[in-house]
Amino acid sequence: MSNPTDKRRILVIDDSEAIHTDFRRILNPEQRRGRDDLDLLEEALFGPAPTRSHDVEPEFQVDSAFQGQEGLSKVREALTEGRPYALVFLDYRMPPGWNGAETLRRLRAVAPTLNVVLCSAYSDYSWTEIFQEFGEHQTLRELRKPFNGQEVRQLALTLSAPKETASRSG
Template identity: 70%
Template structure:
């Protein structure tokens, strides 16, 4: 199995296309940063080399999208059935007209109680205290306020998927 095949899978459940784009930019594979002049010239003359051009960013994630809670639940169920579960979910509090973040979280916990979830919002429809009383597990549930910082998102993802322990 190649190192790229073991990427951690993250599901973003949010009704905003821009948020999904941001998460992909922050968590997805990064382009090769240090291509030498000779590599650039070779690529310009002959095109990219087949095997050598494939680079795996070991801290990159496979990021998937759902735009409503119901769609997210279906994706999580399908991923579990296919034995390719998600490692983490970034979940919006507000996603009209469907389930809100708290209802989506209740449904996700019924399907996968051990799934890490980061609740994201600029609003506070629920107090963090209320959510903690209901869901209780601080290791599997975190909060992220919008607008969020790219570094904070990346650090949360690394930590909650177990990739941040060796750094």
């Protein structure tokens, strides 16, 4: 049985409520789908489906921030509590507040190794410009909107995985 503290913590920073809903549906699919009659009949006939620990995908705790300033505050709070985020999905454009680049600058100042996926339908910045400022680093990725649910899920699984060689000091 999973403990809420075992969930991989993900923060979505985007000004669109619909985007937050999409991320929750993609990253927590069991929440979007109830058990239907066929599921119940199958369980009644064959018993509960066996689970093997290596087949069980991790669970995600998806938190929301609707502006960069709010996102930075949540990242700071998570660090203070000793429960840092494993990953941030960050929108490029969030009027009227900070844009994605400004938010990323501020996030890097408080959490330099935090995995960030920059998301946008617009190309306000080229990857060359992003890399010039932030460096070509494994902790920074790009995701174009409209995004593919499988790509989002794979990024979340890969980038939020515990780092086996990372030290636990901090």
